Amino acid sequence: MPTHAAIAILRGLIERAFVVTVEFAASLRRHVQCAPQSVAPGSLRTVLDAALAAAPAELRHYVLDDQGHIRKHVAVFINKTMVLNRQKLDQPLASGDTVLVIQALTGG
Numbered sequence: 001m002p003t004h005a006a007i008a009i010l011r012g013l014i015e016r017a018f019v020v021t022v023e024f025a026a027s028l029r030r031h032v033q034c035a036p037q038s039v040a041p042g043s044l045r046t047v048l049d050a051a052l053a054a055a056p057a058e059l060r061h062y063v064l065d066d067q068g069h070i071r072k073h074v075a076v077f078i079n080k081t082m083v084l085n086r087q088k089l090d091q092p093l094a095s096g097d098t099v100l101v102i103q104a105l106t107g108g
Contacts, residue, residue, distance in 0.1 A: 020097045039051050044091045078097060
């Protein structure tokens with residue numbers, strides 16, 4: 001018979017298998033404290049919208065501009081691949097995918 005700990009571990013694995021995980025890098029968490037979000041699969045836009053809706057309201061301003069596009073100084077990665085088009089966010093995401101949102105460094 002499985003222990004309560006084993007059941008909890010299995011439940012966590014199953015729950016993560018049916019969601020997209022959205023993580024915010026430390027550079028953003030320095031401005032707005034936000035935990036990783038587990039949201040339903042969908043397009044990148046719907047996943048970001050769901051994650052930002054669950055996070056503190058001011059985080060949205062750091063990530064998206066007034067038109068809902070990824071800001072110039074923010075980079076978004078899907079499974080370690082950078083999203084190059086900041087406006088067209090219709091890439092489909094499946095269960096198990098991971099989105100990483102970071103504040104891009106610029107300068108010269």
